[in-house]
Amino acid sequence: MEFKVSELEQEPIEFDLGLAPGAIDFGGEAEQSGDLASSGLAEVLHEHRGPKDIVADIRLRGRFVGRFQVPCARCVEPVEIPLAAEFDLIFRPVAADCEATERSITAPETEIGYYQKDSLFLEDVLREQVLLALPVKTLCKPDCKGLCPRCGENRNSTACACEEGPSDPRWEALAGLRNRIKS
Ligand SMILES: [Zn+2]
Ligand SMILES: [Zn+2]
Numbered sequence: 555m556e557f558k559v560s561e562l563e564q565e566p567i568e569f570d571l572g573l574a575p576g577a578i579d580f581g582g583e584a585e586q587s588g589d590l591a592s593s594g595l596a597e598v599l600h601e602h603r604g605p606k607d608i609v610a611d612i613r614l615r616g617r618f619v620g621r622f623q624v625p626c627a628r629c630v631e632p633v634e635i636p637l638a639a640e641f642d643l644i645f646r647p648v649a650a651d652c653e654a655t656e657r658s659i660t661a662p663e664t665e666i667g668y669y670q671k672d673s674l675f676l677e678d679v680l681r682e683q684v685l686l687a688l689p690v691k692t693l694c695k696p697d698c699k700g701l702c703p704r705c706g707e708n709r710n711s712t713a714c715a716c717e718e719g720p721s722d723p724r725w726e727a728l729a730g731l732r733n734r735i736k737s
Contacts (some may be wrong), residue, residue, distance in 0.1 A: 555626065555676040559610050559647075559669075566597035569616070578681050583624070584688055587634065590620035599644070600657055612645040612674050618683060624692045628700035629708050639687045643679065645669040650655045 555569060575586040594616015601609040617640045623632040634713035645667045667679075699709035707714040 556672045556673050557612060557614075557676065559598060559612065560672065562596055562598040563610070564613060564631050566595055568595050569593060571676075571689040571705070573677070573680070578677050578684075580622075580681060580684060583685060585623040585632070587621045587623050590618060590680065590684075592616055592676065594641075597675075601646075601650075609646060609650045611647075611671060613643070614645065614676075614679060615642045617641070618680055620684070620728045622684070622688070624688060626694040626698055627691045629694060629710060630701070631694050631708065631710075632696045633692050635689070635692065637684060637687050639683060643667055643680070645674050670709075 555571060557567060561567065563728050571590035572591045573586075576587060578590070580586065580588065594614065595613060596614050599611045599613050601611055603609060619636075621636040623634055623638050625631070626633050646669070648668045648670055651668070651683070667682075676715060694710070701707065702714050702716050704710055704716040707716075
């Protein structure tokens with residue numbers, strides 16, 4: 555969904571839509587499962603920087619709700635996590651801040667972004683908001699055993715033979731060191 559400044563100048567635009575998986579590319583960090591619902595309001599705010607210097611900012615307020623699959627930080631199995639967040643954002647035209655000027659909007663609760671040419675895409679905003687809302691580290695379960703460093707087997711589902719075999723003395727030394735650090 556594209557918000558054009560020329561259209562927002564006429565009147566604010568309310569939006570309420572569901573985006574199917576694939577509509578937004580989240581890269582390798584997350585995969586959307588099911589619809590991503592988002593609703594809110596887009597409007598223009600005029601920054602009066604001088605008698606003939608008026609900057610048209612786009613203010614976007616809204617929320618999103620969706621489910622995402624994120625790889626477990628230890629075993630790489632997909633973990634399903636629900637995400638929901640609200641946002642209140644201001645976007646300036648890219649050209650407006652080329653010169654160092656004093657900002658006339660100094661609301662600490664709003665973040666400043668930029669829009670290209672004369673429009674802003676909701677999909678771009680949602681991609682960033684979803685990535686920001688993702689937890690820093692996702693585990694499939696708190697005690698995930700991870701992958702075996704020797705054979706790569708998922709230790710949650712398979713007790714691989716590596717542990718039973720005669721262990722390398724160098725690993726034992728390392729394990730001993732780790733135990734000393736722990737205690
Ligand atoms: Zn895991
Ligand atoms: Zn193994």
